[in-house]
């Protein structure tokens with residue numbers, strides 16, 4: 490079935506026409522450069538075309554700060570409109586054919602209908618996400634003092650039930666994974682008994698784990714702080730890894746690039762989790778003020794490249810059962826979310842393609858010879874290669890835009906949506 494897109498294909502082709510001659514010239518030149526290194530540019534373009542990352546449903550709305558939210562115009566008012574925006578992102582970048590849902594924000598009245606609608610837009614569903622970090626209208630018990638780790642068994646059971654419901658909805662939608670992030674923790678010394686709290690987490694997660702279909706995985710997302718600034722229960726990859734090993738083979742760790750202390754070597758954490766067979770997936774984003782709210786690659790593109798360097802290394806090594814889920818997780822205050830998500834998807838593609846260009850034999854040789862700068866320059870050679878023509882060519886050949894941002898802005902999509910979707914209070918978008 491051909492997917493229905495909101496921007497006319499002819500319009501994209503017209504926009505592409507403006508840049509096509511230059512793109513072909515740049516592509517040819519890059520092809521010659523790569524040939525000198527023994528790399529066929531067509532292989533690299535095929536790799537770029539195969540790269541995919543899921544878009545978060547909550548990312549197409551404007552996020553907030555801890556103080557306020559400044560909504561944009563034409564924001565989606567429900568999951569069907571969120572999917573329209575996700576489809577537009579995919580139409581222009583051709584790298585984001587799956588959406589990650591957040592329940593209950595995106596809870597469908599009819600899961601079969603939602604699945605059919607997504608499919609008509611060329612979309613499928615990636616990992617499900619539960620929400621026990623805020624109270625919903627009409628909810629019986631409060632999560633103010635925790636959810637899966639709450640001292641009161643009844644609160645824990647309510648949170649477990651919610652997670653099981655997410656898995657059930659996900660099954661109807663064709664999802665194969667469930668992500669759990671909890672805001673549980675303490676803000677004062679002595680507020681929580683560290684060991685008993687973690688034991689309760691494991692106990693709750695065992696019940697959720699039992700509800701997993703055989704071909705599903707559960708991802709545990711750690712985050713070092715906020716809202717539990719003193720003692721977050723699942724605060725780091727070590728705790729996440731410990732829990733994943735306690736739960737069993739279907740439990741894995743999710744790395745959100747924003748959820749680490751400043752200066753932490755995230756690429757090494759990625760390598761550790763790969764080695765342990767516990768790397769479940771990623772929430773890609775970037776951060777400056779501590780958390781996960783900036784577009785991927787906006788602050789530390791070299792770090793993003795180094796993360797992908799580890800991923801490509803494991804991929805080309807033939808690491809068994811290596812299948813990390815790639816998801817974006819960002820939602821902030823000052824940009825058009827569609828623009829941000831498109832550009833983030835492109836940044837991931839760029840980092841992936843650059844990582845594929847690393848001369849692994851040369852790197853390995855430098856490592857064996859203890860040649861620190863030889864190793865670094867090998868990585869830098871790949872990182873400083875301008876692969877923009879490869880990614881643009883991959884997009885154009887798949888029907889996307891050579892310049893997604895310019896094409897999106899020229900299309901008038903946002904203005905059209907501003908008219909179709911009058912502002913509404915209480916849109917569920919946020920920072921997760």
Ligand SMILES: [Mn+2]
Nearest residue numbers: 745772818921
């Ligand atoms: Mn996240």
